[in-house]
Amino acid sequence: MTLSDVENQGLEGPWEQLQVRRDGAVLWIEMNNPAALNAVSPVMQAELHRVWVGYDRDPSLHVAVLIGAGERAFCSGADVGAVADTARRRTSDYDRESSFSPAHAGVTKPVICVVNGVCAGAGLHFVADCDFTICSDNATFVDTHVSVGQVSALEPIGLAKRIPLGSVMRMVLVGRNERVTAQRAYELGLVTEVVPKDQLRERAGQLAGWVAAGSPAAIRTSREAIYDATVNDDLAALRRGYVLLRSHADHHPDAQEGPKAFFERREPKWAPLEDSR
The missing domain is CATH 1.10.12 (Lyase 2-enoyl-coa Hydratase; Chain  A, domain 2)
Structure with missing residues (x-):
């Protein structure tokens, strides 16, 4: 399936690794593979690209909310099994033109990132690229790339526009041993608000409603x-x-x-x- 085929499917299902629902002018996008801690697989990557394009093209939708299924993780990063598979076709399984974050997909409308639990590796793309982020009080942020032999480049470039460079470099260089707590993320400006985990979705919906009410x-x-x-x-x-x-x-x-x-x-x-x- 080509990228144009994926885009033309729009926002209608079926979805394999996302849950997508409309609530008035708000689009809720839930990464839905909790068994793998919502890791970004080739399937999820293609579906995220599709949902961003569909959201941006739909005039009835004014704001999107991105969250992860389950309580353990928002997104644990890229699917390690797919990354380690040297036999995979890199131009198809992980299409370099298939943009799974809203900024890279060219979204021109607001997106709120809602971090519940662990946000690691490629999950930091969403924190860097969404308009603003809120998180649960049990959230943690970690860049594990160098600890598993991978280059950390795209996520920290985006994060360096939001938080001090030294804090970005510390996350990158210390790797999996540097876990930024929810409170520390708030102090750095990585998130705009820390919410009790049982109130996170309600608060996200409230914020999205306020955004949707604007021109x-x-x-x-x-x-x-x-x-x-x-x-x-x-x-x-x-x-x-x-x-x-x-x-x-x-x-x-x-x-x-x-x-x-x-x-x-x-x-x-x-x-x-x-x-x-």
Whole structure:
């Protein structure tokens, strides 16, 4: 099956290693292989790519929540069995163009990462690439790559934009012996909130609901302006941000609908989000 075939399947099932459900404008994506601690297998990688593309193309969905099944792990990293299998065809089993994280798949809408339990190795992709992360009070974060003879490159590049470089290097170099607790992750800015594990899903749903209530167009343009600052210098990013701000304020109906709804004491009626692809 080619990538285009995978993408064209959209958000409808069946799913082998994901659970995908809609809750109004919120899309819940659950990595569903708890027996393997939700390790990213070739099957899960392809399904994640498919779900990100489908989510970004669906105008009725305004925010996605990513979580792992079970209580032990959010994601234990890449499937070690597949990584160690030298006979596998690397261009098919792990397709280098099949992007399993939202940023690499080009998602233009918000994604909330919800870490329950262990987040290791490739699981850190999601922490680095989602808009923000919350975690349970029993969550831990660890980069095991070098401890099993693998190069750690992609995840720490993303993490270095969020937390101090020294903390990233310590995780990479110390490997499996450096486990960052939930509290330490909060102190570093790796997560924005630590939640009791039995309240994690409820809190994630509350946050997602608040995000979904905002203007989809204003949120998408805000994300574009902010992320632009991570790849350009401040002056260029500010100039780009001003252009985006003025274009929205002068031409998009949501810019008038928001204040009008506020003064009329009613919920705003946002314009449908147009496909940016």
